[in-house]
Amino acid sequence: MKPVKFNPEEKVIQQGDPGDRFYVLTKGHCVVIKNQRQVNECKPGDGFGDLALLFNQPRAATVKATIETECYFLTSEHFKSFMMQARQAQIKKYEQLLKEVKILNKLKEQEIYMIAQAMRPFQASAGTDIIVQGEDGDVFFFIEQGEVQVIYNGNQVAILKTGSYFGEAALLHNCKRNATVRSIGIVNCATLDRDTFVNLIGKLEGLEDGRKNE
Structure with a gap:
């Protein structure tokens, strides 16, 4: 994962844009805005941006920094590879349980x-x-x-x-x-x-x- 910083009021992702990154917020604060209404917020430890990558859809909402914010991100390719590895690990765990x-x-x-x-x-x-x-x-x-x-x-x-x-x-x-x-x-x-x-x-x-x- 790679770090990236955002200034106050800077948009991390924009509603309607194609999705190419998954983010994990490590420092700061963001708000989630859908159709010009705030619907949620993101705090350190929260991840966002995965749905657009999983389902190959445009961004469903805008995420905007409210203060100096730092995130780590995975590109679409690395995110899908990570998800495949995580899924295989989950299946292996289920096999042992069964x-x-x-x-x-x-x-x-x-x-x-x-x-x-x-x-x-x-x-x-x-x-x-x-x-x-x-x-x-x-x-x-x-x-x-x-x-x-x-x-x-x-x-x-x-x-x-x-x-x-x-x-x-x-x-x-x-x-x-x-x-x-x-x-x-x-x-x-x-x-x-x-x-x-x-x-x-x-x-x-x-x-x-x-x-x-x-």
Whole structure:
């Protein structure tokens, strides 16, 4: 990343312009202006400009320095390379997590990789019922960061922490949730829904007996 400085009232990016850089603000302060209205602000540590690069679209808003400001930037080419590397690292992490799931331990390496590619991030705020006892279940959750309560018939029966998972039965069956899982603080998860899993791997009954027919 390379540093660049901006004077007060100088525009870092202009709404409608093509996007060619991703910025991280390291010193100073900026405001975000869309259609001549201030809609947000940027402080040290904030990044901006990524959407135009990811989706090959014009800048959605103007970002203007309010005081002497310093940013570091990545060009479009380097940003996309960085994102690809970050995505591959994320997939690798998901692969390792999936190998810990008992019902999936007979899957082939290629199948694990395909599932890891399909997993998506999910964040729950404090006190959110991520799954609810008695409701239909079709999503599997891996806790990447945080803790959750497992509640059965109104009573807490367990606490799951980073590295734990829940809802795996939803990958095999159209079944009701047998407990409520509630976030303790902010919780980040990786998720996989049953339809995606079935589309990737096929019918799942064979997994229950260790894919004996393979």
